[in-house]
Amino acid sequence: MKKKAIEKTRNNSGVQDINDLPSTLFVTDAKGNILISNEFTALTIGISLDELLKMNVQDLVKAGYYKRSITMEAIETKQRVSRTIDTNRGFHIKSTAIPILQKDGEVQLVVTTSNEYNGKFPIFDVDPNILNKSNKSKEEAKEEGTDIGLVAESLAMKQIVKVCNQIASYDSKVLICGESGTGKEMVARYIYRKSDRMQGPFVSINCAAIPPSLFEQELFGYEKGAFAGASEEKKGIIELANDGVLFLDEIAEMPLDLQAKLLRVIDNNEVRRVGGIRNIPINCRIIAATNRDLWKLVKKGAFREDLYYRINVIPIHIPPLRNRKLDLVGLISYFLAEFNQKYGEKLILSADEFHKMLKCDWPGNARELRNYIERLVVTNQESIQQSKEETVTDWFAIDHFIKSNMEKNCSLKDFTAIVEGRYIQHVLDTFNGNATEAAKKLGIDRSVIYRKLKRMDNVLGGK
Structure with a gap:
């Protein structure tokens, strides 16, 4: 360069x-x-x-x-x-x-x-x-976690890996913070792989993806006959993580009443199923993650202060990808090799292509970068012609839609539904399916998201 x-x-x-x-x-x-x-x-x-x-x-x-x-x-x-x-x-x-x-x-x-x-x-x-x-050499790469997809080329990520290595053998609770797509779960899995609990399960739950009405059943499980339709007992996610690691992703989205019950589990190391009368001992390490400022939520009364202090024993903050150019290089190489192998392709980036990618801010971080490189490989594009804003809206798919409907009576309304739906889906992917965060980004109500996605599906399905 x-x-x-x-x-x-x-x-x-x-x-x-x-x-x-x-x-x-x-x-x-x-x-x-x-x-x-x-x-x-x-x-x-x-x-x-x-x-x-x-x-x-x-x-x-x-x-x-x-x-x-x-x-x-x-x-x-x-x-x-x-x-x-x-x-x-x-x-x-x-x-x-x-x-x-x-x-x-x-x-x-x-x-x-x-x-x-x-x-x-x-x-x-x-x-x-x-x-x-x-x-790093090949041996160092294994030590630093790239064998499980954790890229640590920058000084910031190397420091995070160092901290993870130091704390892995202990059961202290960890709170991983960072923007959506920065690799919080990868860091959690790295801690798990380096710990004595590696022989046990790694159970991950996305708190933003569970409806509030089902949260307690998923987290704590239930006994047979606890409610209509409970024909047999079911272990909850906490119970399934026994002797392993429980990863609570997007913990800021957990309802307040469930936060209180989780606090009791942490304090007493036991869980009671819905409809149960006995406490079940549990032994799992808890690692939580969030893309929001939990302390601000505490001050607003949207997150329990006592739970905040319980889970925030060892804080780890992952900087956004735009501030970690060396990691960007490593991730480009990693994802390119991954998708070339997966799809049997041999896409190679030129200098111009690489520099264009290096200049992008990647607001969706590693997740957005991964999706973008997969797109390049599967569409067999040899150069990046679109601007960053154009790639976000998935123009190659829209162009295909236009060409495939040239001989049909496609209305402007239907075409607009496709464009809106694809963009909304991309934003949802950026926020890992978190409709609340996606709605804030788009400046619309959550219900509008589902309505427009359904409209796009209807148009594409010919309904």
Whole structure:
């Protein structure tokens, strides 16, 4: 990436620290075998990080990924080499290769990066693990959670992973905060995978998706005959999470009366089913998540203060994706590999495509990015032609709708219903199906959402 492009990206994203911007990295041995690299480097030449870590830099030149290797030049000359490298995907990267010599003057390692270092590395006794802490090897990737889809390239996410590793072995309650789509459940699952409770269940419940009238039955379960239609007993979600982890997503949407009952469960470590007369002991760790400011809700009387203090033992805040450009790079690579494998495609992003994605704010965070990349793969688009606003409204689907109805008597009213319905569905997806939050975003009543979605379904179904 050129310096001007980096500065422009920095201004658009509001990022001030150079460590929050993507940079390429190779750490090789004296023969050019790649020991350490990162997702951005792999993305610039259009292969996966796993593939890259199996290669020699000379293989990259032979395969045509770029014309010459300054890493090999540094090995041969034993001197620092700086040059702009043009990759096959259209990236122009000013890179520097620095040989690290042993006491006898022979090359031990070579660090090739697009970061500009002040001064020189020591002549010997350099630990390669501390050359660039924002990059990882394959072994480190497993430790940092990318084996379960948790991307931690930025300093902010690395700190979150560090905290998760520290608290995983304890049963302290955790409250994960962050905008919708930032990966709160992924962090919760990471804590679960790192804990002693991994052999037990991980039970997740979206508090915003359960009707208030059914909430108590879902959470606590019920006994046979507790109400009309209860022909047999049913364990509640809390009971199902016994010996494991209970993840309460969007806990701010839990009704106040249920909050009081949950508080009792937390205090006494026991649950009573609806219609039951006995208390059932439970042993589960509770991790809660929310995209709202719980303390503001407490002051408004919309959330219980005592419950707030019970669940907020260890707070974790996940910054939005627009403030984590390095994570954006990692997620682009991760999702692209995921959907290429899933659909048997081989979509590769060019430099222009990548820069367009890097400049986007992604208000729906990782969830929106994932949906967008899936769209690129399944529609086999080789370039991003639409603006960010256009992609949000799903124009490729609308264009298909127009073409497929050219010979039909499609009214403007029906077409408008399609456009509105698709946009509403996208906003709902952004808020993980939370109709209340989607309605606020759209500036309409919740009932309007369902009415317009039904209208779109009727038009598409030909009813």
